Amino acid sequence: MTSQGTLPAYLRSLLTADLPNGWLYLPHGELDETTVCLFIPSDDVDEDEDATANKAAELGFPIEGLDNQTMQDVALGAVRLDPHANDALLVRAFAYYHRFDAFLPSIDASDPPGPEQALLKMDRDFYESLGPETLELRCRREGCDRGTVRLSVFCQKHHFEMVRRRPCPFE
Known part of the structure; x- marks a missing residue:
């Protein structure tokens, strides 16, 4: 079932494997701990991927985020950096991966070189x-x-x- 929630909530749920397979869609703008996202489970994904993206965009989430397996890997990576990872670190790890297609190498890592x-x-x-x-x-x-x-x-x-x-x- 398609649902909305904050980015940290989705990432935390993946640490306990409570999220079905699917994709996260994002709104425009900077990501932070209050960013509300749209999760579309694989069962709700249209065979035409453009139709699913259009559905997400119509609901105010035009940016394709990550699939749940990748999000889980990102969340686990953040927890490896800090076992008590707060929401800000989880969001930073997600944003880093989403932007650079790479895991956050350290808590204070700067952006990779161009x-x-x-x-x-x-x-x-x-x-x-x-x-x-x-x-x-x-x-x-x-x-x-x-x-x-x-x-x-x-x-x-x-x-x-x-x-x-x-x-x-x-x-």
């Missing part, structure tokens, strides 16, 4: 792993007067570009 920042960090780690250049051998790239890195005929920059097949963002 894709550009993550790529730049991976590039920096690779670039630095090449080690220092030695001037005993010169880089084979025409016009480059830098030395080579260990086990390569290129300097850091040109070895990076050969492997990554794009310009090196570091100098």
